[in-house]
Amino acid sequence: MATINDIAKYAGISIATVSRALNKPELVNAETRERVMYAARKLNYFKNETLKILNVKSNKLSIGVIFPYITAYYFSELYSGISKAAKLHDIDLVLYELRSENMSKEGLEDALSFARRHLVDGIMLAGYVPSVYDEIFESLDIPVVLLLGTHESAKMSAYKVDDIRAAFDAISFLVSRGHRNIGMISLPLTDPANDIVSRFMGYKQGLDFYKLPFSEEMVAYGKLGFDDGYSAMKQLLAAREKTGITAVFTAADEVAIGAMRCIQDAGLRVPQDISVIGFGNLSIANISSPKLTTVAQPFEDIGAEGVKYMTKLLTEPGSVVERGNFYLPYKIIERESVAAIMNRSFSYCDGKV
Amino acid sequence: MATINDIAKYAGISIATVSRALNKPELVNAETRERVMYAARKLNYFKNETLKILNVKSNKLSIGVIFPYITAYYFSELYSGISKAAKLHDIDLVLYELRSENMSKEGLEDALSFARRHLVDGIMLAGYVPSVYDEIFESLDIPVVLLLGTHESAKMSAYKVDDIRAAFDAISFLVSRGHRNIGMISLPLTDPANDIVSRFMGYKQGLDFYKLPFSEEMVAYGKLGFDDGYSAMKQLLAAREKTGITAVFTAADEVAIGAMRCIQDAGLRVPQDISVIGFGNLSIANISSPKLTTVAQPFEDIGAEGVKYMTKLLTEPGSVVERGNFYLPYKIIERESVAAIMNRSFSYCDGKV
DNA sequence: CTGAAAGCGCTTACAG
DNA sequence: CTGAAAGCGCTTACAG
Numbered sequence: 001m002a003t004i005n006d007i008a009k010y011a012g013i014s015i016a017t018v019s020r021a022l023n024k025p026e027l028v029n030a031e032t033r034e035r036v037m038y039a040a041r042k043l044n045y046f047k048n049e050t051l052k053i054l055n056v057k058s059n060k061l062s063i064g065v066i067f068p069y070i071t072a073y074y075f076s077e078l079y080s081g082i083s084k085a086a087k088l089h090d091i092d093l094v095l096y097e098l099r100s101e102n103m104s105k106e107g108l109e110d111a112l113s114f115a116r117r118h119l120v121d122g123i124m125l126a127g128y129v130p131s132v133y134d135e136i137f138e139s140l141d142i143p144v145v146l147l148l149g150t151h152e153s154a155k156m157s158a159y160k161v162d163d164i165r166a167a168f169d170a171i172s173f174l175v176s177r178g179h180r181n182i183g184m185i186s187l188p189l190t191d192p193a194n195d196i197v198s199r200f201m202g203y204k205q206g207l208d209f210y211k212l213p214f215s216e217e218m219v220a221y222g223k224l225g226f227d228d229g230y231s232a233m234k235q236l237l238a239a240r241e242k243t244g245i246t247a248v249f250t251a252a253d254e255v256a257i258g259a260m261r262c263i264q265d266a267g268l269r270v271p272q273d274i275s276v277i278g279f280g281n282l283s284i285a286n287i288s289s290p291k292l293t294t295v296a297q298p299f300e301d302i303g304a305e306g307v308k309y310m311t312k313l314l315t316e317p318g319s320v321v322e323r324g325n326f327y328l329p330y331k332i333i334e335r336e337s338v339a340a341i342m343n344r345s346f347s348y349c350d351g352k353v
Numbered sequence: 354m355a356t357i358n359d360i361a362k363y364a365g366i367s368i369a370t371v372s373r374a375l376n377k378p379e380l381v382n383a384e385t386r387e388r389v390m391y392a393a394r395k396l397n398y399f400k401n402e403t404l405k406i407l408n409v410k411s412n413k414l415s416i417g418v419i420f421p422y423i424t425a426y427y428f429s430e431l432y433s434g435i436s437k438a439a440k441l442h443d444i445d446l447v448l449y450e451l452r453s454e455n456m457s458k459e460g461l462e463d464a465l466s467f468a469r470r471h472l473v474d475g476i477m478l479a480g481y482v483p484s485v486y487d488e489i490f491e492s493l494d495i496p497v498v499l500l501l502g503t504h505e506s507a508k509m510s511a512y513k514v515d516d517i518r519a520a521f522d523a524i525s526f527l528v529s530r531g532h533r534n535i536g537m538i539s540l541p542l543t544d545p546a547n548d549i550v551s552r553f554m555g556y557k558q559g560l561d562f563y564k565l566p567f568s569e570e571m572v573a574y575g576k577l578g579f580d581d582g583y584s585a586m587k588q589l590l591a592a593r594e595k596t597g598i599t600a601v602f603t604a605a606d607e608v609a610i611g612a613m614r615c616i617q618d619a620g621l622r623v624p625q626d627i628s629v630i631g632f633g634n635l636s637i638a639n640i641s642s643p644k645l646t647t648v649a650q651p652f653e654d655i656g657a658e659g660v661k662y663m664t665k666l667l668t669e670p671g672s673v674v675e676r677g678n679f680y681l682p683y684k685i686i687e688r689e690s691v692a693a694i695m696n697r698s699f700s701y702c703d704g705k706v
Numbered sequence: 707c708t709g710a711a712a713g714c715g716c717t718t719a720c721a722g
Numbered sequence: 723c724t725g726a727a728a729g730c731g732c733t734t735a736c737a738g
Binding site: 707708709710711712713714715716717718719720721722 | 723724725726727728729730731732733734735736737738
């Protein structure tokens with residue numbers, strides 16, 4: 001690879017002048033500049049940006065993006081938002097996949113070590129933050145921004161949707177469509193700090209608020225895949241005589257799609273017999289049959305806001321930047337998986353709400 | 354960030370010894386080594402790997418991975434294969450998103466410039482390679498490996514499935530299930546060098562080989578999304594009286610899922626009325642209704658083989674490495690979207706093949 | 707407007 | 723076993 005030394009030799013001038021011609025052309029005689037540019041092109045010169053740590057003044061910023069589950073459907077949506085914003089701000093993105101089976105202290109350390117190798121100026125972490133990470137983040141000397149997850153540490157800001165309120169509103173939506181017996185497929189409640197578990201809280205609050213019936217059998221627990229949704233729905237169907245559910249809220253879109261298939265395989269129809277509402281609005285929500293009504297998280301905005309915040313943090317170190325959890329607006333996208341049931345035996349009006 | 358200078362001061366020894374203790378511990382007195390290690394831990398030292406270009410002997414390899422369409426469903430599957438293999442070989446991966454609207458010369462140059470900034474030792478490029486790239490690749494001084502795409506240049510190796518044969522076999526599969534009137538949804542044929550267009554070639558060869566009827570109206574063209582599949586299928590359905598198609602082969606899974614929805618919306622059933630076979634075996638093939646029968650590309654293996662080859666190229670520069678297109682085995686995954694039609698008016702036996 | 711030189715973090719041949 | 727010093731590619735204050 002050609003260096004400025006090669007250019008200097010080729011053009012018959014010093015490396016100092018070459019450097020100036022390349023970076024501060026106004027400081028260099030026009031003719032000299034031409035010679036340098038010609039030589040650079042000729043020799044296929046690329047500036048070695050990695051020296052920025054040695055010459056502190058260089059200023060191409062880069063952000064390390066740490067993602068668990070790159071295979072998850074939401075990855076590409078979020079990354080796309082981050083990527084667009086990064087291009088806008090002329091920031092490099094360096095991606096690291098933190099496989100979920102490796103979300104230990106060591107896993108994070110590997111990720112951070114990778115990030116340092118690639119000279120990142122800040123870290124963006126997507127998803128849930130287990131408490132084993134706390135100590136590491138505490139001693140980190142570069143800023144961290146969370147996407148889709150929260151953390152009580154005062155050091156980190158987070159961009160996400162308010163999961164509890166969004167889940168609550170999913171229930172409100174079902175209620176407005178006449179549903180009163182509403183089931184849910186949730187992540188197990190073992191870790192209440194997990195934001196996806198908050199969706200159960202929202203569900204429960206919704207039921208309480210609207211004074212809707214609740215029993216243990218109205219909720220099934222499982223992971224967030226298609227098959228998990230399928231088997232969870234099987235449980236809910238088995239208890240249907242008792243619970244009388246006409247609608248199901250799921251913690252994630254893929255779960256919802258698995259649940260819909262289960263309902264169909266049982267000889268029932270979505271939404272005529274059972275309505276399903278998901279959470280996420282991943283692109284799969286738009287290709288399922290029926291298309292999925294779901295709570296839309298603004299992935300692109302979340303990514304973009306995170307980058308914007310990080311950029312500010314990095315480029316205006318003096319400015320007072322607020323820290324905290326920033327909630328972005330969600331909305332419910334109505335497609336085909338929720339029906340209105342005004343004339344059922346247990347209709348909305350019966351409930352005297 | 355702590356440097357070896359800080360460690361040297363802290364431990365009261367020279368930076369040379371610190372460097373040795375860190376990299377070649379066997380050259381250093383045990384007690385000194387302990388002191389260095391303690392100081393390093395204490396000061397939260399991370400080696401600045403980026404200096405490898407200055408001190409050529411450092412050896413953490415990294416590969417630049419250039420992907421068009423990160424939002425495409427296949428991205429995560431391929432990347433996951435690459436990523437696993439990279440971890441195995443202890444190689445860093447540096448991802449760059451080459452947005453499809455930017456697949457010009459400049460787009461590639463930005464990507465390569467990014468890759469150089471991050472000191473990659475080789476480039477892995479996924480997908481179709483437009484001919485405007487040729488010149489750039491010609492003058493590139495680091496190895497390039499292609500995934501899913503081909504290139505006639507002797508400089509580049511490629512890992513992929515043989516699209517023509519795979520498409521041919523999709524037709525064979527449909528024939529074995531009794532279909533004789535087979536339609537296709539293809540990418541427009543404008544660029545015959547595009548590997549996805551090759552799938553049309555395979556389709557056509559299959560029809561010829563089995564002496565099946567063909568007419569222009571049996572093929573619809575469009576892009577590779579759900580909606581594209583939907584509208585293409587609409588065309589095929591409109592001509593169904595004439596063509597009598599009982600099965601459709603599509604150039605990609607998402608297209609197939611759109612097509613299935615179109616068929617269902619027309620009041621027909623998949624696969625009882627029309628069978629659909631896709632291409633790719635993306636994860637969405639497993640969550641559609643009905644689940645999609647499709648030609649499986651071994652994404653993980655393709656990624657892994659690419660990394661393996663690159664590693665060999667990089668670590669054993671002496672070894673004679675074959676260049677060329679390496680075809681990996683595909684297979685047909687039978688799910689629910691193709692039916693056998695033995696007793697139809699135009700059955701397999703009628704054909705006297 | 708241009709050049710010589712120091713310095714960024716680290717490695718390693720060369721002395722000792 | 724350890725240290726002083728050169729050198730990797732580049733930038734920039736300092737001279738001229």
